[in-house]
Amino acid sequence: MRGWLAAFVILCGFGVFGWIVLGKAKLILAGPSDGRMKLEWKRVRQTVAQSFGHRRLLLDRRSGLMHLVLFYGFLMLQLGALQILWKGMSGTTPSWADNATFSLTQEATVALVLLAVAYAGYRRYGERIPRLPRGPKPLLVLLWIAALMVSVVATLAFERLQQRAEASVFAPLSSALAAVLPASGADAGYEISWWAHLLLLLGFLVYVPLSKHFHIFTAPINWLLRPADAPKMEPLNLEDDTAEKFGASELGDLARKTRLDLFACVECGRCTDVCPAANTDKGLSPMHLMTKLRDALQGHNKSFRPAIDRPIATSGGADIRSTMTWQTENWRAGETKPSLIGEVVTEQELWSCTTCRACEERCPVGNAQLSPLLEMRRYLVLTEGRMPSEARRTLQNIDRQGNPWGFPRKDRTAWMEAFAAEMGWRIPTLRDEPRPDWLLWVGSMGAYDARARKVTFALVKLLRQAGVSFAVLGAEERNSGDTPRRLGDEFLFQELCKANIETFKRHGITRIVTACPHTFHLFKNEYKDFGFEGEVRHHAELLSDLLKKGLLASRHPVNRTLTFHDSCYLARYNGVTEAPRTILAAIPSLETREMERSGKQGMCCGAGGGRMWMEEPGKRVNEVRTAQALATGAQLIGSACPYCLTMMEEGLRKHEADEWAGAMDVAELLALSVFGEPRESGDKLSQK
DSSP, X not given: OHHHHHXXXXXXXXXXXXXXXHHHHHHHHTSOOOSOOOOOGGGHHHHHHHHTTOTTGGGSHHHHHHHHHHHHHHHHHHHHHHHHHHHHHHSOOOGGGOSHHHHHHHHHHHHHHHXXXXXXXXXXXXXXXXXXXXXXXXXXXXXXXXHHHHHHHHHHHHHHHHHTOOOOTTSHHHHHXXXXXXXXXXXXXXXXXHHHHXXXXXXXXXXXXXXXXXXXXXXXXXXXXXXXXXXXXXXXXTTOTTOSOOSOOSGGGSOHHHHHHHXXXXXXXXXXXXXXXXXXXXXXXXXXXHHHHHHHHTTEEEOOOOSOSOEEEOTTSOEEXXXXXOOEEEOOTTOOOOOIIIIIBOHHHHHHOOOOOHHHHHOTTOOOTHHHHHHHHHIIIIIIOOOOHHHHHHHHHHHHHSSTTOOOGGGGGHHHHHHHHHHSSOOOBTTTSSSOSEEEEOHHHHHHOHHHHHHHHHHHHHHHHTTOOEEBOGGGOOOOSHHHHHHTOHHHHHHHHHHHHHHHHHHTOOEEEESOHHHHHIIIIIGGGGTOOOEEEEHHHHHHHHHHXXXXXXXXXXXXXXXXXXXXXXXXXXXXXXXXXXHHHTSXXXXXXXXXXXXXXXXXXXXXXXGGGSOOOSSOHHHHHHHHHHTTTOSEEEESOHHHHHHHXXXXXXXXXXXXXXXXXXXXXXXXHHHOOOOOTTOHHHXX
8 A cells, every 4th residue: 555655646746856857947948049048068077077066066175075975875875765755655665775885875865965965054054154145945955855854764774673683883874773762663763764864854854946946956957058268149130131130128038048057056055155246245146036036937927126135245344235125916917028128137237247257167057147138238228228337438438439438540559650660670560561470459448558568568579580571550550349248338349349350351360469368368268259260369368379389598697576356358258267377487586466356266356347447336356356456465466458458467556565576478577587677767666
């Protein structure tokens, strides 16, 4: 009788589970396809490494090990559950489970899982890790898992009493429990614990797709379907005459991959913990962004009210308050669903993002938090024409004059005249050298900004010293389009992109080097969608290669201590972390010290995503990052990005550290070592 009843209960449990999962799958597949959700076999290795190797989870060793025990413990205990249930239903033990080794393995795993649960509870409610939300739901799950483990041991203990089995070292937990349980209650105890184990197991199975624990199933799929190439924005078809809008403003606009991301989110807070906007109190929490979109997608009408929810502290010390107080009521037939912008996500959240991808780099389930955010920016700019006034002014300047400041187009070549006057020789343009090995893309910062010009000068001198054939576009050079695209103006970006590609084709350009990581990423990864095929190198990569080939020799010592700040678009977007360090390692007497957050885990300077040209209220991101650099005690902050260089120098002034510390690009440092040139007489470092 028990067997048939149990089979019916199991069938019902799996039926409910399948019905819920099917509903979630339909909700995901109901979204429009944006080309990102595709199976690429080269992602299989990454999927295995992240899902089964816990590579990102183990960045936090204690949390990672705890999750590793819970993950593999559950996998191993499914065999034990199968053995317990099969024996209870059929009265026989499967041959593969009828041995002492299996028994010891199962009970040891139960003990480890209980320890992991206890530690998880301590981290959340005792140690009170800031990024971990506390409340009844997490506690319920921990108690549920603990009860499941207890039911396993209790079932095995009562089974030992029924069989009058002797205590065994291969069954330490059940033997110890059986020793204190009354033998007279063996039959009733076994029945109760066996059914408790079955119901707890099936209950948890049904609960999983209704909670954040659905990531058990969605996370591996998410990793497998994640695009294999460098992260990039997908192009919009602006010539679609049937399109009523561009970007995302409603729940129906959320793409399939975004919806899968929402259901994969585990609410661990790692994304918010490393978010520069979150760490400087800007109102943006990537975790809240995902959970709010997920809750809205699942059919809850969430009304907006300003930030009065409980604070969530981050590793940077800031208290990030949720920008929503949820007032939940289910949608009824014919009821209007909420708008994404304003009712689910605030405009402040959208414009606070620096697009640094720290959230995506730390996410253990492979989510792309930036995708819905940037799509909502596109909607505001392209469809409604709404954006911060500084962003509007920047886009107008780029459209009219080809640079963010609005300086005259004719001044783009002024840096070349200044260089010729200083050095006594002219930089070749494509008219002078029609078929160079490399096109040097100077960019708006390198051409107009006085500080970034020094980097351009150093790079030009190094290329000439190494005998590299290069030329510049001069007056033909335009804006690359990075700022318009990140701010949501896809129309202006595509206009610039197509014009630049036409220029490249006209001159037969197939190899480009640039000192700007944003331009580097754009040319290398996003111009491909518009027909550009060519080799694109960052100046740190090219200079590193020239050093390795012996075409440059860093002879002169630079007696300084330096810490290197990684550009987000160089390190996180494109994985370039070793090239700049190779340059620094080649410079005699230069002592380098790594910041705690460096490489792909480095913190943003605050200038990405168009934030370079916008006002930043309150605590500034660059000040926080500069403080991290100063904590190393280094005299110099190295960089390989004109935006980062500007932000670091500004941070040094804010911290009143510019009297004894400075910031330099790797090209400047290498030029200092190759040529032995003193820096400007007014430079405080050269005077020390």
